[in-house]
Amino acid sequence: MQAFTLPDFYLPHPARLNPHEQHARDHSNEWARAMGMLDAPGPSGEPVWDQEKLSKHDYALMCAYTHPDCDCPTLDLVTDWYVWVFFFDDHFLESFKYDRDLKGAQEYLDRLELFMTEPGQTPPEARNPAEAGLADLWARTVPHMSDGWRRRFVTSTHNLMVESMWELENISRHRIANPIEYIEMRRRVGGAPWSANLVEYACGAELPDRLAGQRPLRVLRDTFSDAVHLRNDLFSYQREVAQEGENSNAVLVLERFLEVAPQRAADLVGELLTSRLHQFENTVLTELPLMFAEHAATPPEQLAVSLYAKGLQDWQAGGHEWHARSSRYQKIEERAGSGPLAPGIPTLLGQYAHVPLARRSGHLPLPAFHMPYRPHTSPHLARARRQVVAWGRSMGFFDPVPGTGVHGLWDERSLAGFDFAHCAAMIHAHGTPEQVELSSDWLAWGTYGDDLFPVQYGRGRDYLGAKAQNARLSLFLPLDGAALPEPLNPLERGLADLWRRTAGPMAPAARARFRKSVEDMTASWLWELANQLQNRVPDPVDYVEMRRATFGSDMTMGLARLTHAGQVPDEVYEHRVMQQLEHAAQDYACFTNDVFSYQKEIEYEDEIHNMVFVVERFLGCDRLAARDVVAKLMTERMRQFEHTVAVELPAMCRQLGLDDEMCGQLGAYADHLKDWMSGILRWHQQCVRYSAASLAQRSPGLSLPHAPAVPLPSGLGMSAVRVLEWLHPVHLN
Numbered sequence: 001m002q003a004f005t006l007p008d009f010y011l012p013h014p015a016r017l018n019p020h021e022q023h024a025r026d027h028s029n030e031w032a033r034a035m036g037m038l039d040a041p042g043p044s045g046e047p048v049w050d051q052e053k054l055s056k057h058d059y060a061l062m063c064a065y066t067h068p069d070c071d072c073p074t075l076d077l078v079t080d081w082y083v084w085v086f087f088f089d090d091h092f093l094e095s096f097k098y099d100r101d102l103k104g105a106q107e108y109l110d111r112l113e114l115f116m117t118e119p120g121q122t123p124p125e126a127r128n129p130a131e132a133g134l135a136d137l138w139a140r141t142v143p144h145m146s147d148g149w150r151r152r153f154v155t156s157t158h159n160l161m162v163e164s165m166w167e168l169e170n171i172s173r174h175r176i177a178n179p180i181e182y183i184e185m186r187r188r189v190g191g192a193p194w195s196a197n198l199v200e201y202a203c204g205a206e207l208p209d210r211l212a213g214q215r216p217l218r219v220l221r222d223t224f225s226d227a228v229h230l231r232n233d234l235f236s237y238q239r240e241v242a243q244e245g246e247n248s249n250a251v252l253v254l255e256r257f258l259e260v261a262p263q264r265a266a267d268l269v270g271e272l273l274t275s276r277l278h279q280f281e282n283t284v285l286t287e288l289p290l291m292f293a294e295h296a297a298t299p300p301e302q303l304a305v306s307l308y309a310k311g312l313q314d315w316q317a318g319g320h321e322w323h324a325r326s327s328r329y330q331k332i333e334e335r336a337g338s339g340p341l342a343p344g345i346p347t348l349l350g351q352y353a354h355v356p357l358a359r360r361s362g363h364l365p366l367p368a369f370h371m372p373y374r375p376h377t378s379p380h381l382a383r384a385r386r387q388v389v390a391w392g393r394s395m396g397f398f399d400p401v402p403g404t405g406v407h408g409l410w411d412e413r414s415l416a417g418f419d420f421a422h423c424a425a426m427i428h429a430h431g432t433p434e435q436v437e438l439s440s441d442w443l444a445w446g447t448y449g450d451d452l453f454p455v456q457y458g459r460g461r462d463y464l465g466a467k468a469q470n471a472r473l474s475l476f477l478p479l480d481g482a483a484l485p486e487p488l489n490p491l492e493r494g495l496a497d498l499w500r501r502t503a504g505p506m507a508p509a510a511r512a513r514f515r516k517s518v519e520d521m522t523a524s525w526l527w528e529l530a531n532q533l534q535n536r537v538p539d540p541v542d543y544v545e546m547r548r549a550t551f552g553s554d555m556t557m558g559l560a561r562l563t564h565a566g567q568v569p570d571e572v573y574e575h576r577v578m579q580q581l582e583h584a585a586q587d588y589a590c591f592t593n594d595v596f597s598y599q600k601e602i603e604y605e606d607e608i609h610n611m612v613f614v615v616e617r618f619l620g621c622d623r624l625a626a627r628d629v630v631a632k633l634m635t636e637r638m639r640q641f642e643h644t645v646a647v648e649l650p651a652m653c654r655q656l657g658l659d660d661e662m663c664g665q666l667g668a669y670a671d672h673l674k675d676w677m678s679g680i681l682r683w684h685q686q687c688v689r690y691s692a693a694s695l696a697q698r699s700p701g702l703s704l705p706h707a708p709a710v711p712l713p714s715g716l717g718m719s720a721v722r723v724l725e726w727l728h729p730v731h732l733n
Helices: 021-034 051-057 059-066 072-096 102-113 129-144 147-162 164-173 179-190 192-203 215-243 250-258 262-294 299-325 345-352 381-395 412-418 420-427 433-458 463-476 490-503 508-534 540-550 553-564 576-596 598-604 611-619 623-656 660-686 692-696 719-727
Strands: none
Touching: 021 051, 021 059, 021 072, 059 072, 059 299, 072 102, 072 129, 072 164, 072 192, 102 129, 102 147, 102 164, 147 164, 147 179, 147 192, 164 179, 179 192, 179 215, 179 250, 179 576, 179 623, 192 215, 192 299, 215 250, 215 262, 215 299, 215 540, 250 262, 250 623, 262 299, 262 345, 262 508, 262 540, 262 611, 345 611, 381 412, 381 420, 381 433, 381 490, 412 433, 420 433, 420 660, 433 463, 433 490, 433 508, 433 553, 463 490, 463 508, 490 508, 508 540, 508 553, 540 553, 540 576, 540 611, 553 576, 553 660, 576 598, 576 611, 576 623, 576 660, 598 611, 598 692, 611 623, 623 660
């Protein structure tokens, strides 16, 4: 019996079939046989694949659907790549999943890495079909692409191979990932970013190197990847979870995390899949044009990006059609009692149907917080408290905000009450007096900017003004010691002073990394403003990832790395284990802020960027149920942090062959993250910024007026919008 009926799928683009399908099928069958894939034995001695199994899976049909416009030789090569990746996945799991041979699995993967050669290198002699296939495909593909594409493809191929160990270790420990961890790791192990790289090859349109790292293209890749993986998880649940006992599946993750039946979990995965597709569309329509203009993209660059986006759309449509037809997956059944709206519309309305009105939410009762670490406080707290208020005064934080009618965003009393020095004294408990003061000032500056942008640019919907201000901020972050321009306002004046005090002693690489963390934070203020202008409640995944930037997480963590700058190579910090460690800590701290600031943001500021509110809208529940979900996410992220420190960090040190001193530095960094999380929680518990009494006494300058209700559009083509009136009849009266 099937565990659930597949949800209704949002399918905005029709699938099309490449006319060279049969040629690719014949070619890939011969290629798989030549590589030895149809004879490779599993642990039982029986072949992992045979011709019948390969024919049933029909990867040629998948590639003909996902790449409908490429020529015959290109389709042949792309199909060979997919035969290889599915064989690798089945062969690896069949060889190492059942006997839990982690050492053998790691040796298998280490050798496979040797076949992704640099130009001029020769690979070793292949010992198995996976190695033979990769060597052949590498030689046929990589010479035709640029170095930039090759680097991206090496990264995505490395991830899907190496991170298979993550799946294997979770199976060995009977451990099911939390939802945020799962989404992040599924991108690495699931292979869709790798598929996105092959889209560039198949479309004959490489992404320009100078644009490939920009947020819009990262979002296109990530939303594509998430949608591909979530769809696959829905179709493969019956085989992977119900029959084979695997535990890396989004339906199972939500089923266990939310404690719901498989059908409800599957429906939520379907809604999340739809939300990610809407995020893809929103990015194409609203963010790509801005990126083209901001970076003066040439017509050939714009064409390449547009063909890439179209290729990702074709892959989504074709991938769904293949899943529906392949014998590898569960079949779609007609669902009884579907709602009155077409698939995708309820999710879309949940994001755009927010009506800016006064909401008397009241104080959000706080949940119990799982915090296993005790905060410590610097003995330099009193000095930092005096200094940060004096510094804020000298930077002009108490001055009127021009053009807004606000006579003072902050005053001396409010800045003293916010007590950023207390937070800094806990997250830098062992810092020097100068380090605690510097951290206090950075916290004050970042919070001032975050408060300022909605007042100065959100009220007047002045997105271009906000873009211009953000561009000017980068002028105060020189990497080469260049002279700074004259600051025009407190935000610029504060940044100029902080950069001089912080970046001056840094090594060039550390300075560049820290500059990026500051720019990521200030750019996130524009992301928030863009959502407000669109009246758009963020997609849950996009919110979690951007929340780390709006909170300034990388920036404040960057200050922690200064104590051992140069002692730990950058590539160690970029390792998956360190990234997961940091992200778990960041999410815990960010959600802490969202729980405490709910009333301030929702009732007093009509804000939409709050995890509790985002969960409310996505799950369709009340604020208390949403709070409980966020609190459980915090608990699971903290448990993941504890697991990473206890298990994965030591394993990473052994795997990379790090010496005792470097391992000690990483342990000290993990201890700092413990102080960072525990200090941020304690600060929120004691700070007046979010208390109900303080909010009720806010000065008029600090309280943002509620925006007027947005009128429904009318005219030709707008009749469908009347469904809003059906969904929210009270709000729209």
